[in-house]
Amino acid sequence: TKQAAHISLQKIGEGSFGKAILVKSREDGKQYVIKEIGISRMSSKERQESRKEVAVLANMSHPNIVQYKESFEECGCLYIVMDYCEGGDLFKTINSQKGVQFPEEQILDWLVQICLALKHVHDRKILHRDIKSQNIFLTKDGTIQLGDFGIARVLNSTVELARTCIGTPYYLSPEICENKPYNNKSDVWALGCVLYEMCTLKHAFEAGNMKNLVLKIIRGSYPPVSIHYSQDLRSLMGQLFRRNPRERPSVSSILDKPFLSHRIFRFLTPEVGYIHTHTHTHKVPGTVSPLTV
Incomplete structure (x- = not known):
């Protein structure tokens, strides 16, 4: 599974969207943040909306915007992988x-x-x-x-x-x-x-x-x-x-x-x-x- 390609380090946040987990990629050894959004209880309209948002995110590339890496769906959840900012918020x-x-x-x-x-x-x-x-x-x-x-x-x-x-x-x-x-x-x-x-x-x-x-x-x-x-x-x-x-x-x-x-x-x-x-x-x-x- 895509999720298994990341070693979970710690939970770093819980928001209106779901939770954010700091992970280390088995591929490149870098740290990333994965956002987990529960979509199993969403209506199909809401689900489509979430996917549309991810598509918007994927097209955002700017030095002053946290960089999106990839997204995938597994076991009723949508996962969004983003760069991790080491300097905190x-x-x-x-x-x-x-x-x-x-x-x-x-x-x-x-x-x-x-x-x-x-x-x-x-x-x-x-x-x-x-x-x-x-x-x-x-x-x-x-x-x-x-x-x-x-x-x-x-x-x-x-x-x-x-x-x-x-x-x-x-x-x-x-x-x-x-x-x-x-x-x-x-x-x-x-x-x-x-x-x-x-x-x-x-x-x-x-x-x-x-x-x-x-x-x-x-x-x-x-x-x-x-x-x-x-x-x-x-x-x-x-x-x-x-x-x-x-x-x-x-x-x-x-x-x-x-x-x-x-x-x-x-x-x-x-x-x-x-x-x-x-x-x-x-x-x-x-x-x-x-x-x-």
Whole structure:
């Protein structure tokens, strides 16, 4: 069996999708994460939907997205094999700071990489739908990789109107709280929540119960970010947390902001799908216009 080709090391997570197991491949000796999704109790429609999602995953190849390796079905379960990120997740990295804030440079480098990943996803008309610090991983060399499309859905999918709110409530956007459909700007709100965590080491919206949390989110009230961070960064935060999704910037327009756009070239590899334009006189030398090929 395909499963037997992997030596199980430890269970590393349990999510809305099923469980994640860290394994070692008998083939190449490398470590991978296998996600196990129980499909035996699913309707045939849901099963088809899961297979469709795996096909979407299989086509995702980007330096800032956790790489899919293969998938197979055995004994009523669907297994998805993904690369393992040795650096752990951003949530653990934030907690290990013990209250010591990250330098702005570090935050901006992380933000740009998360945005490059999310742009790749949104350009393909896909919603991630589960952006949170526990789903953003670090490789051994400190590269950011967005992971776990466990409940991503193709944007124009008719099967499911992307309304369900699953998982961690801290990242819920006002529109989801009001039971409106999930859209690409809901991913942008969640990105704002992650950015806030990177700056303050805390959740932007916290409450003792769901009712109060929803109230805070709908009001859009959160403790301000320390003024030792730049005006650019703090003002971006305010834009990501606009209550009306239409007023939030798209991921492309976030990357177009001058204080971020000049950082992009550090994370570009030739195949990412951005091109360098020649520097115009009015631009700061060395900046890159993120033009989609």
